[in-house]
Amino acid sequence: MNPIRNSAKAIIIRDGSLLAIRNRDKEGDWYSLPGGGQNPGEELTTALQRECQEEIGTGVQVGELKLIREYIGRNHEFAEDDGAAHQVEFMFECQIDESYSPRNGSTPDTYQTSVVWLRLSELDQFRLYPKVLGTMLRCGVPSVPCGYLGDVN
Numbered sequence: 001m002n003p004i005r006n007s008a009k010a011i012i013i014r015d016g017s018l019l020a021i022r023n024r025d026k027e028g029d030w031y032s033l034p035g036g037g038q039n040p041g042e043e044l045t046t047a048l049q050r051e052c053q054e055e056i057g058t059g060v061q062v063g064e065l066k067l068i069r070e071y072i073g074r075n076h077e078f079a080e081d082d083g084a085a086h087q088v089e090f091m092f093e094c095q096i097d098e099s100y101s102p103r104n105g106s107t108p109d110t111y112q113t114s115v116v117w118l119r120l121s122e123l124d125q126f127r128l129y130p131k132v133l134g135t136m137l138r139c140g141v142p143s144v145p146c147g148y149l150g151d152v153n
Contacts, residue, residue: 008048009035010094017117030127057105060094
């Protein structure tokens with residue numbers, strides 16, 4: 001059995017748009033929040049800083065923890081490919097420098113093709129994961145300090 005993996009993610013919203021990683025698979029483009037896996041002995045906020053530097057080419061100012069999502073692969077549509085996966089994602093509200101222009105960082109993920117701004121009002125038009133984010137973020141970052149989403153996709 002695979003160990004449970006912790007992951008730190010950045011919710012970055014500017015001028016009504018969400019900063020997202022554009023990825024490509026056999027079905028086409030899909031989108032996710034910047035961030036990734038926590039290494040042993042590394043704090044979540046440090047992991048988030050490192051992952052954003054690698055993926056979006058800039059550091060972030062990590063703010064409040066807003067959402068916690070659990071992903072148990074066998075319970076979702078990708079069970080055939082990642083049924084053994086069990087990941088807990090900690091989503092933080094983050095800020096970046098006003099002069100930032102979307103670009104890949106020095107070490108993008110395998111499926112990553114670019115970094116883009118997605119209009120919050122149009123999130124339902126994109127294959128954004130987890131899917132529930134599109135609905136939740138259309139009105140901006142939740143104002144509650146933190147909400148546990150459970151095993152959702």
